[in-house]
Amino acid sequence: MYQLRPYQQIAVDSTIRYFQKSRDPAVLVLPTGAGKSLVIAELARIAKGRVLVLAHVKELVEQNHGKYESYGLDAGIYSAGLDRKDKGSKVIFGSIQSVARAGDDLFKSFSLLIIDECHRVSIEEDTQYAQVIKRLRLINPSLCVLGLTATPYRLGLGWIYQFNHRGLMRTSEQRFFKKCIYDLTLSYMIQNKYLTPPIKIDSPVASYDFSSLKLKGESFKLSEIEHVLKDQERVTPGIIANIIEMARDRAGVMIFTSSVRHAEEIMTHLPSELSAMVVGDTASHERDLIIKRFKEKNLKFLVNVSVLTTGFDAPHVDLIAILRPTESVSLYQQIVGRGLRLAPGKKDCLILDYTGVCTGCQATLVDNDKKLKEAMSLKDAHVMRPDSMQFDKTYDKKGNARIEVKYYDYDGEFLREFFYMNNPGDYRAFYYNFMRMHLRIPERKVDIRSADDVLQQKDLFRVPMFVIARKKNYYWEIREKIFE
Structure with a gap:
C-alpha cells in the first residue's frame, strides 16, 4: 500500500472539507514531484462513486495510471493512443480527446472528475473539457470537479481560479475554477528534501x-x-x-x-x-x-x-x-x-x-581571443584585466553569510560577485560557478562547506586573465572569466 506525506494528507483533507460544503470546481496546486498520484489514489479510494482522471496527452495518462496501479490498486484506461477503452472500472484514467468522443455508456455513475494539468481548462463552452463535464453533470448534477496543476497562472489570462484558500480574490473575471483549496510551493518541496535542489x-x-x-x-x-x-x-x-x-x-x-x-x-x-x-x-x-x-x-x-x-x-x-x-x-x-x-x-x-541578452552576438565563442573580441564589441559589456583578487565574508540584509569576491585592476577599479554559503546547495553552486574554474590544480579535491573554509583556502584559487561583465540595471554582473 502507500503512505501519504504530511502535505499530501493536507491536500486530501482540504478537498474533502471543500466538497462537503460546495460543488463549485476547485484546484489543488502541487508542483512537479509532489506526488499527485498519491493524492489521486487516496481520493479515489475514499470516493463513494466512480472517479474519472483526465489528461491532455497519452504519456500523462499512462504515467498517472502506472503509478496508481503501482500502489496495488486497479484502474482502467480510456485512450485510443494507448489502445485501451476500459469502461467498467471504478477509476478510469483517460485522454480528453478519446473521452470526449466516447459513447454514453462510459459516463455512468461518476462522482468525482479529476483534471490533470487543469490550467488548460477554459470557460469556453465549445471545448472538449466543457463537453465532457456537461455530459457528466447531466447524469450526476452533484459531480465534484477537481483540477490539479503546478502552474495556476496562464499568460494572457492570469490566475485560473478566482479565490485562493485564504479567501483572497485573484481575479474578478469569470473562471471555471472558483477556488484554490491548497497551494504547495516549490521552495517548500526543495527545502524539505522532497525535490532535488x-x-x-x-x-x-x-x-x-x-x-x-x-x-x-x-x-x-x-x-x-x-x-x-x-x-x-x-x-x-x-x-x-x-x-x-x-x-x-x-x-x-x-x-x-x-x-x-x-x-x-x-x-x-x-x-x-x-x-x-x-x-x-x-x-x-x-x-x-x-x-x-x-x-x-x-x-x-x-x-x-x-x-x-x-x-x-x-x-x-x-x-x-x-x-x-x-x-x-x-x-x-x-x-x-x-x-x-x-x-x-x-x-x-x-x-x-542560454537565452540571456547578447545583442549582436553572432560569432562562435570557442576560444579566448574570440570571447574577448566579441565582448569588446558589445555596447553593454565591460572587460577587465584584474591585477588581484580579494575574498571577504559578508552578510546580506537578512544576516545570511556569503563570500564576496572582488577583482581589482591596476587602477584600483573593481568588479565583484557574491556566493552564499549556508547549505549544501550553496556549496555546489559555488563549485560550479567559481571553484572548478579558479582552482590552480583542477584535479585537486577541496572540501568547501562554509565561508570560513573559502577564506582559509583562498590561496588555492587563481586570478583570471580577464573578467567580462554585462550591465544589469544599475550594476555590473560578471558573466564570464578567461584564464590562461
Missing part, C-alpha cells in the same frame, strides 16, 4: 539574444524565433560544446528548443550514439522507443521541441539546458521541473540557461 549556472557571454521577440497572444511567433536563431546560428556550436563539457559527470541531459530546424542543428554537434531528438511529428512508436532508451540511460542527451514539458517522468535527469525563449514563468517552471525529481545518487540538477 536546482543549481542555476550563470549564463556565459555565448548565449542567444531573444530580446527582439514580441509576444503574439500567449506565445512567440515561430517564424520570428527562426529568424533570430538564423541570425545567431554561429553561436550554437559554442553553446553545445559548453553543455557537453558541463555534462561530463551527469546522468541525463534534456535540451529544450523551439523549432525543429534548431533541434536538427543542435543534433549535429552532439555525440550521435548518445543523442536523440523528439518533436511534435515524431511517430508515436519512435517517440516511445527514444524515451525508453533515455530512461534506461542508453541515451544521454535528449533534444525536444515543446513536447516534453509535461507528462514526462525521468528522475535521473540532472542537467536541463534551455535554448528557447520561455513565454511565462509557468513554462519555465515546467521545463526546470523535468530535472527536480529525486533519484538514487542524484544530488542536484544543473540549469543552464
Whole structure:
C-alpha cells in the first residue's frame, strides 16, 4: 500500500472539507514531484462513486495510471493512443480527446472528475473539457470537479481560479475554477528534501539574444524565433560544446528548443550514439522507443521541441539546458521541473540557461581571443584585466553569510560577485560557478562547506586573465572569466 506525506494528507483533507460544503470546481496546486498520484489514489479510494482522471496527452495518462496501479490498486484506461477503452472500472484514467468522443455508456455513475494539468481548462463552452463535464453533470448534477496543476497562472489570462484558500480574490473575471483549496510551493518541496535542489549556472557571454521577440497572444511567433536563431546560428556550436563539457559527470541531459530546424542543428554537434531528438511529428512508436532508451540511460542527451514539458517522468535527469525563449514563468517552471525529481545518487540538477541578452552576438565563442573580441564589441559589456583578487565574508540584509569576491585592476577599479554559503546547495553552486574554474590544480579535491573554509583556502584559487561583465540595471554582473 502507500503512505501519504504530511502535505499530501493536507491536500486530501482540504478537498474533502471543500466538497462537503460546495460543488463549485476547485484546484489543488502541487508542483512537479509532489506526488499527485498519491493524492489521486487516496481520493479515489475514499470516493463513494466512480472517479474519472483526465489528461491532455497519452504519456500523462499512462504515467498517472502506472503509478496508481503501482500502489496495488486497479484502474482502467480510456485512450485510443494507448489502445485501451476500459469502461467498467471504478477509476478510469483517460485522454480528453478519446473521452470526449466516447459513447454514453462510459459516463455512468461518476462522482468525482479529476483534471490533470487543469490550467488548460477554459470557460469556453465549445471545448472538449466543457463537453465532457456537461455530459457528466447531466447524469450526476452533484459531480465534484477537481483540477490539479503546478502552474495556476496562464499568460494572457492570469490566475485560473478566482479565490485562493485564504479567501483572497485573484481575479474578478469569470473562471471555471472558483477556488484554490491548497497551494504547495516549490521552495517548500526543495527545502524539505522532497525535490532535488536546482543549481542555476550563470549564463556565459555565448548565449542567444531573444530580446527582439514580441509576444503574439500567449506565445512567440515561430517564424520570428527562426529568424533570430538564423541570425545567431554561429553561436550554437559554442553553446553545445559548453553543455557537453558541463555534462561530463551527469546522468541525463534534456535540451529544450523551439523549432525543429534548431533541434536538427543542435543534433549535429552532439555525440550521435548518445543523442536523440523528439518533436511534435515524431511517430508515436519512435517517440516511445527514444524515451525508453533515455530512461534506461542508453541515451544521454535528449533534444525536444515543446513536447516534453509535461507528462514526462525521468528522475535521473540532472542537467536541463534551455535554448528557447520561455513565454511565462509557468513554462519555465515546467521545463526546470523535468530535472527536480529525486533519484538514487542524484544530488542536484544543473540549469543552464542560454537565452540571456547578447545583442549582436553572432560569432562562435570557442576560444579566448574570440570571447574577448566579441565582448569588446558589445555596447553593454565591460572587460577587465584584474591585477588581484580579494575574498571577504559578508552578510546580506537578512544576516545570511556569503563570500564576496572582488577583482581589482591596476587602477584600483573593481568588479565583484557574491556566493552564499549556508547549505549544501550553496556549496555546489559555488563549485560550479567559481571553484572548478579558479582552482590552480583542477584535479585537486577541496572540501568547501562554509565561508570560513573559502577564506582559509583562498590561496588555492587563481586570478583570471580577464573578467567580462554585462550591465544589469544599475550594476555590473560578471558573466564570464578567461584564464590562461
